[in-house]
Amino acid sequence: MQTSLPLTGVRVFDLTRILAGPTCTQLLGDLGADIIKVEKPFVGDDTRTWGPPYVKDRLGNDTTESAYYLSANRNKRSVTIDLSQPAGIELAKKFVEKSDVLIENFKVGGLAKLGLGYEDIREQFPHLVYCSVTGFGQTGPYAPRAGYDFLAQGIGGIMSITGAPEGEPVKVGVGIADVMTGMYASTAILAALRHRDATGEGQHIDTCLLDTQISWLINEGTNYLISGEIPKRLGNEHPNIVPYKVFSTSDGYVILAVGNDRQFKDWCTAAGADDLKDDERFKTNPLRIKNREVLYQKMPSFMKRKTTKEWLSIMEEVKVPCSPVNNIEQVFDDPHVKHREMKIEMDHELSGSGKVPLIGNPLKLSATPPQYRRPPPTLGQHTEEVLSEMLELNSQEIKELRDKGAI
Numbered sequence: 001m002q003t004s005l006p007l008t009g010v011r012v013f014d015l016t017r018i019l020a021g022p023t024c025t026q027l028l029g030d031l032g033a034d035i036i037k038v039e040k041p042f043v044g045d046d047t048r049t050w051g052p053p054y055v056k057d058r059l060g061n062d063t064t065e066s067a068y069y070l071s072a073n074r075n076k077r078s079v080t081i082d083l084s085q086p087a088g089i090e091l092a093k094k095f096v097e098k099s100d101v102l103i104e105n106f107k108v109g110g111l112a113k114l115g116l117g118y119e120d121i122r123e124q125f126p127h128l129v130y131c132s133v134t135g136f137g138q139t140g141p142y143a144p145r146a147g148y149d150f151l152a153q154g155i156g157g158i159m160s161i162t163g164a165p166e167g168e169p170v171k172v173g174v175g176i177a178d179v180m181t182g183m184y185a186s187t188a189i190l191a192a193l194r195h196r197d198a199t200g201e202g203q204h205i206d207t208c209l210l211d212t213q214i215s216w217l218i219n220e221g222t223n224y225l226i227s228g229e230i231p232k233r234l235g236n237e238h239p240n241i242v243p244y245k246v247f248s249t250s251d252g253y254v255i256l257a258v259g260n261d262r263q264f265k266d267w268c269t270a271a272g273a274d275d276l277k278d279d280e281r282f283k284t285n286p287l288r289i290k291n292r293e294v295l296y297q298k299m300p301s302f303m304k305r306k307t308t309k310e311w312l313s314i315m316e317e318v319k320v321p322c323s324p325v326n327n328i329e330q331v332f333d334d335p336h337v338k339h340r341e342m343k344i345e346m347d348h349e350l351s352g353s354g355k356v357p358l359i360g361n362p363l364k365l366s367a368t369p370p371q372y373r374r375p376p377p378t379l380g381q382h383t384e385e386v387l388s389e390m391l392e393l394n395s396q397e398i399k400e401l402r403d404k405g406a407i
Helices: 020-030 086-097 149-155 176-199 209-215 218-227 261-271 285-290 292-303 308-318 328-333 335-339 383-391 395-404
Strands: 011-015 034-039 054-056 062-066 076-080 101-104 129-134 203-208 244-248 253-257 322-324 343-347 355-359
Touching: 011 020, 011 086, 020 034, 020 076, 020 101, 020 129, 020 176, 034 086, 076 383, 086 383, 086 395, 101 176, 129 176, 149 176, 149 209, 176 203, 176 209, 203 209, 244 292, 253 308, 261 285, 261 308, 285 292, 308 322, 328 335, 383 395
Parallel strands: 011 034, 011 101, 034 076, 101 129, 129 203
Antiparallel strands: 054 062, 244 253, 253 322, 343 355
């Protein structure tokens, strides 16, 4: 039985909520870090109420745990602390003293007002890796603004290249700017911890949704920087590869992703499209890009001659990338997805079945794979446990904190 994980011994004081920060700390928790999730008493993480759906109890009634909250909060311990109370702030500082990382997503300057900003505590806790997650960063004209994933997608350009060419701009279907900010933040924290372990020096990490959103414009952003031409929405088409899009079959849809000239020729042979294979306008990828409209007028008639299942089988045989367009139910029913264990179940005390289904961690480490040790906690579930364990408080001292409104 594996007992050690790569981040065993790392403690994270987690002052984040919603999605970006919790995504980061869930990833760190999956890899063994002890995540102390701080929540406001009687309220908790906003996403606890972001439903339906909610976990159902034994009578089929909704509990207080939403699917949204469950998606990003396993492997954490929930502690309630009221940071609006002086005693709550003092308690938080005691936790920080015993933590390796503090991560927060308050508005810029929000924690400084409480005496918990990086500049307020860096000398007292020089070892601390302090990570701030905001919408627009700690500096710049937009820094004071509240940040939301939707806004970052709009300002950051991804919506301008997402959607049908003649339609309105479309956001990505999940909060991808939040999720990617969480991933970048986790990478930065690991780098800062390595630096801290080598030098003893902590540091401040400034991550934000907008910077992250711009970073994953990737090739389209670089296309603009090199060419000066503003990319446009192409629907399901690719700016640099043709053919690469969704096609109708006789009974549904498939994605055809032809990445090189050999694959295009093999598709032509399999489809019986010898006239397209021999057409000089389509001999190379640059020529196909130049003549994409003509090619895309000719290909659909060939694609509609076979079923989705037939195309998947034929393309697999000739090694041309092709896939179905699954709905979410089909995703989790896919045999490969099942093999990769991307759906997991964890015990949960509020669930009528005793279990909650969750999405698995995509990291597959041969020696220290992620472990699912703790289900997403109920509000304040571990307050007394953590106060006793970390701060060595007895029951009377914990009661006094409750009487003061600190927890």
